[in-house]
Amino acid sequence: xxxxxxxxxxxxxxxxxxxxxxxxxxxxxxxxxxxxxxxxxxxxxxxxxxxxxxxxxxxxxxxxxxxxxxxxxxxxxxxxxxxxxxxxxxxxxxxxxxxxxxxxxxxxxxxxxxxxxxxxxxxxxxxxxxxxxxxxxxxxxxxxxxxxxxxxxxxxxxxxxxxxxxxxxxxxxxxxxxxxxxxxxxxxxxxxxxxxxxxxxxxxxxxxxxxxxxxxxxxxxxxxxxxxxxxxxxxxxxxxxxxxxxxxxxxxxxxxxxxxxxxxxxxxxxxxxxxxxxxxxxxxxxxxxxxxxxxxxxxxxxxxxxxxxxxxxxxxx
Amino acid sequence: xxxxxxxxxxxxxxxxxxxxxxxxxxxxxxxxxxxxxxxxxxxxxxxxxxxxxxxxxxxxxxxxxxxxxxxxxxxxxxxxxxxxxxxxxxxxxxxxxxxxxxxxxxxxxxxxxxxxxxxxxxxxxxxxxxxxxxxxxxxxxxxxxxxxxxxxxxxxxxxxxxxxxxxxxxxxxxxxxxxxxxxxxxxxxxxxxxxxxxxxxxxxxxxxxxxxxxxxxxxxxxxxxxxxxxxxxxxxxxxxxxxxxxxxxxxxxxxxxxxxxxxxxxxxxxx
Numbered sequence: 001x002x003x004x005x006x007x008x009x010x011x012x013x014x015x016x017x018x019x020x021x022x023x024x025x026x027x028x029x030x031x032x033x034x035x036x037x038x039x040x041x042x043x044x045x046x047x048x049x050x051x052x053x054x055x056x057x058x059x060x061x062x063x064x065x066x067x068x069x070x071x072x073x074x075x076x077x078x079x080x081x082x083x084x085x086x087x088x089x090x091x092x093x094x095x096x097x098x099x100x101x102x103x104x105x106x107x108x109x110x111x112x113x114x115x116x117x118x119x120x121x122x123x124x125x126x127x128x129x130x131x132x133x134x135x136x137x138x139x140x141x142x143x144x145x146x147x148x149x150x151x152x153x154x155x156x157x158x159x160x161x162x163x164x165x166x167x168x169x170x171x172x173x174x175x176x177x178x179x180x181x182x183x184x185x186x187x188x189x190x191x192x193x194x195x196x197x198x199x200x201x202x203x204x205x206x207x208x209x210x211x212x213x214x215x216x217x218x219x220x221x222x223x224x225x226x227x228x229x230x231x232x233x234x235x236x237x238x239x240x241x242x243x244x245x246x247x248x249x250x251x252x253x254x255x256x257x258x259x260x261x262x263x264x265x266x267x268x269x270x271x272x273x274x275x276x277x278x279x280x281x282x283x284x285x286x287x288x289x290x291x292x293x294x295x296x297x298x299x300x301x302x303x304x305x306x307x308x309x310x311x312x313x314x315x316x317x
Numbered sequence: 318x319x320x321x322x323x324x325x326x327x328x329x330x331x332x333x334x335x336x337x338x339x340x341x342x343x344x345x346x347x348x349x350x351x352x353x354x355x356x357x358x359x360x361x362x363x364x365x366x367x368x369x370x371x372x373x374x375x376x377x378x379x380x381x382x383x384x385x386x387x388x389x390x391x392x393x394x395x396x397x398x399x400x401x402x403x404x405x406x407x408x409x410x411x412x413x414x415x416x417x418x419x420x421x422x423x424x425x426x427x428x429x430x431x432x433x434x435x436x437x438x439x440x441x442x443x444x445x446x447x448x449x450x451x452x453x454x455x456x457x458x459x460x461x462x463x464x465x466x467x468x469x470x471x472x473x474x475x476x477x478x479x480x481x482x483x484x485x486x487x488x489x490x491x492x493x494x495x496x497x498x499x500x501x502x503x504x505x506x507x508x509x510x511x512x513x514x515x516x517x518x519x520x521x522x523x524x525x526x527x528x529x530x531x532x533x534x535x536x537x538x539x540x541x542x543x544x545x546x547x548x549x550x551x552x553x554x555x556x557x558x559x560x561x562x563x564x565x566x567x568x569x570x571x572x573x574x575x576x577x578x579x580x581x582x583x584x585x586x587x588x
Contacts, residue, residue: 049588057428058588077330077431085429091422093343095350107342108430110327110335156326 006033007069008160008191009054014063016049023049025215026063031160036182036192038202038209040300042308046215047195048088048164054193055162056080068159081109084158088165090149094138098129101137102152109156116155123151127181143174150181154190161185163194167201179204199300211300213308223300230306231298232260232272236279238290239268258282263305270305272298327431333439336432340440343423344448358400359456366396367464370521383523386552393466394475394547395520398540400457401450401479402486406511408445409487410503413494416441417585424586434586438491438579445487446571450480461551468553475547482543485567488574495581514540524557542566 009031016024024046031037039047052058054067056076065072067079092101099120106116124130127147132140140148146166153161166182167175182205186192196202202209203223211219211226219226236259240251245266252264259273259282269290273279276295283290331339367389375388383391415421416437427437454476461467493506517527518540527535535541542563545556556563 052588055429057586075330077336077433078328080429081326081328081330081431083429087425087429089419089422089425091419091426091429093347093423093426094420095347100346104343104346105426105430106326108339108427108432110331110339110431111325115325 007031007066008033009065009067009193011050011054011066012064014050014053014065015061016046016053016058017061023215024053027210027212027215027217029210029217029220031191031193033159033191034189035207036186036194036205038193038206039195039212040197040199040202040206040209040304041195041212042197044214045212047212050212051162051164051193051195055083055085081156082159084153084156084161086146086149086153086161086163086166088168090145092137092145092148092152094136097134097136098124098140098148099133101148102155105152106155111156119155120151123154126154126184127151128177141174143170143177146170146174146178147181150178154185158190160191160193163192165195165197167196167198175201199304203300211304211307218307219303226300226303227298231302232274233298234273234276235296235298235302236271236273236276237268237292237294237296238271238283239292241291254286254288255283258286258288261306270302272302272306329431330433331431331436333436336436337439337443340427340432340437341443341448342440343427344441344444348444348448355404355453358403359453360460363396363400363457363460367393367461371464371466384554386554387466389464390466390552391548392521393461393464394478394551395518395540395544397454397457397461397475398479398482398543398547399515399520401454401483401543402511402515402540404449404453405445405483405486405490406507408449409441409490410494410506411500413441413491414497414500414503417495424582428586434582435579437586438488438575438582442487442491442575442578446480446484450476450483454479467551471553472551474550478543478547478550481546481564481567481571482539485539485542485570485574488571488578492574492578492581495578495585514538519544539567539570 007030011027011029013026013028014024015022015026027050039050041047049058053060053065053072056067056072056079059073068082070079072079093104096104102120102123103113103116106119111119124133127150129144129148129151132144137145137148163182167178170178179201182192186205192205194205206223208222209220209226210217219230221229240248243251248269249264252262252269255262255269255271259271259279261272263270263272271279280293371389371392378388380387412421416424424437428434458472458476490506494503497503517531517535518524518538519535520540524532524535524541545558546560546563548554549556549560
C-alpha cells in the first residue's frame with residue numbers, strides 16, 4: 001500500500017493519437033509513492049501506450065502528464081534517469097553475458113563501474129541468477145531473461161519501476177517466480193507500475209488499478225473495491241454439455257431470478273450471486289440440471305466482463 | 318530499489334557528449350566479444366591482398382602507368398580506406414537495424430534510460446567513425462608498413478583519411494538501416510553500395526582509366542576522395558583535387574548524413 005501521499009505521476013485528460021486512430025482517449029490517474037499500480041485491459045486497450053508516455057518515450061498528443069512533478073515533453077531524460085523499465089520484449093543484449101548486461105546498462109545512468117559491479121552482483125542474487133552470471137543471455141530461458149530484465153530495471157535505484165506485461169509468454173512456474181520477486185519488491189516499498197491482461201496477476205500484485213478499454217479508463221480502485229462495486233461476491237459457472245452460444249443464450253432466459261445477474265458466454269453461463277447455495281437451490285427447484293456447475297468467488301475477470309461485455313481472453317492473440 | 322548496495326546514479330539529463338559516451342560503451346562491450354574476428358579484416362585480409370594483388374599482380378604492371386609507384390605502393394592506401402568501408406558494412410547495417418527490433422533491441426533498451434535518440438546515434442557513430450578506424454585501420458596501416466610501401470611518417474595520416482571516409486558514409490548507412498521495415502533487403506547494401514564503391518574508387522587502378530561516362534560516379538564515391546588523400550600521405554603524390562576539396566566533400570557528406578540519420582532515429586524511437 002502507498003506509504004506516502006507523494007504523487008509520482010499524474011495525468012489529466014491524457015490523449016495519444018496515431019493519425020486518425022486515438023489510442024488513448026482522455027485518461028486521468030494518479031500514482032502514489034510506495035504503491036503497486038496496475039493498468040488492466042485487453043490487447044489494444046491503450047495501456048501500453050499510456051505506459052510509454054509515462055516512460056517518456058512517447059509524446060502525449062494532448063492533455064497533461066507529470067512524472068516526478070516534471071513535464072515528460074521537455075524533461076524526458078531527467079525523468080527516465082529515475083525510472084526502471086521492464087519492457088515486454090526484455091531488450092536484453094544477447095551477445096553480452098548476464099553480468100555484462102547489468103554493468104553496461106548501469107553505465108547509461110552514469111553509474112561508476114565499481115559501483116555497477118557491486119550492484120549487479122546484488123541484483124543477480126535477488127533474481128536468483130548468480131550461477132548464470134557468466135552465461136550469455138541467449139542461453140537463458142524466457143523466465144530467466146524476464147528476471148534479468150527486472151534486475152536490470154533496478155540498477156539505478158529507481159523511484160518507479162514500470163513493467164509492461166511482466167509475465168506474458170512465461171510458463172506457470174516461471175510466472176510464479178516472477179510474481180514472487182515482484183512481491184518482494186513491493187514488500188521493500190518499491191513503487192511499481194504494471195500493465196497486464198492477467199486478472200490473477202493484477203489481483204496478486206496491485207494495490208490499485210484502473211481498467212482500460214478502447215483507450216478509456218472504465219473503472220478504478222483496489223481489486224477488492226472493483227469486485228465489490230461491480231460484481232456479486234460469488235459466481236456460479238454452468239455448462240450444459242455441447243450447448244453453445246445460441247442455445248446457451250436461450251437457456252439463460254430460463255434462469256432469471258436464480259442470481260443477481262445472468263451472463264451468457266459462448267461456452268457457459270455465469271450466474272452472479274451473493275450466495276451460491278441459494279442459487280443451487282433455485283436451480284434444483286426449477287429442475288435445471290447443468291452437466292457441470294462450479295461455484296467460485298468473483299474475480300477481476302468478472303469485473304471486466306461486466307464492464308465491457310467481453311472476456312479478456314477473447315482479445316488475446 | 319533501496320538495497321544494501323546503493324548506486325550513485327546520475328539523476329540529471331546527460332550532456333550530449335556524456336550521452337554519446339554512455340551509448341558508445343555498449344559498442345565497446347560488444348567489441349570485446351568480437352575483436353578476434355577483426356584480426357581477419359585488419360591483418361590477414363590486407364596481407365592476402367598485398368601478397369596476391371600488390372606483389373603478384375603488381376609484377377605485371379608498369380610503374381609508369383601508375384605515376385611511377387610500385388603496384389603495392391599504389392594499392393596500399395586504398396586498401397586502408399577500403400577496410401574502413403568494409404567495417405562499416407558490418408557495424409552500420411545489421412547492428413543498426415537490430416537496434417529497433419526484438420532480436421537486437423539495444424536501441425530500445427537505451428531509449429528507456431536517460432539516453433536520447435541523438436545520444437544513441439552519436440554513440441554508435443563514434444564507434445564506427447572514431448574507434449574502429451583508429452584501431453583497426455591503424456593495424457592495417459602497420460601491416461602495410463611491413464611491405465615497405467611508405468615514403469615517410471606522414472603515412473600515418475592515411476588512417477585519418479580512412480576515418481573521414483567512415484564519417485562520410487556511416488550516417489548514411491545508419492539512415493538507410495533505420496529506415497528499413499524488414500530485414501529482407503539488408504544485404505542489398507553490400508551488393509549495390511559496398512562492393513561497387515570498393516571496386517570503382519581508384520583503389521586498384523587509377524580512376525582516370527575508367528570510361529568517361531563513369532567518371533562522375535567516381536567523383537561521388539567517398540572512397541575515391543579518401544584514397545586520394547591517403548595516397549598523398551603514404552606515397553607523397555599529389556591528389557586529384559586540392560586536399561582541402563577532398564576533405565570538404567567528405568565532411569559535407571558526413572554532416573548532411575548526420576542530420577538525416579538524426580531525423581530518422583528520432584522518428585523511430587519516439588512512439
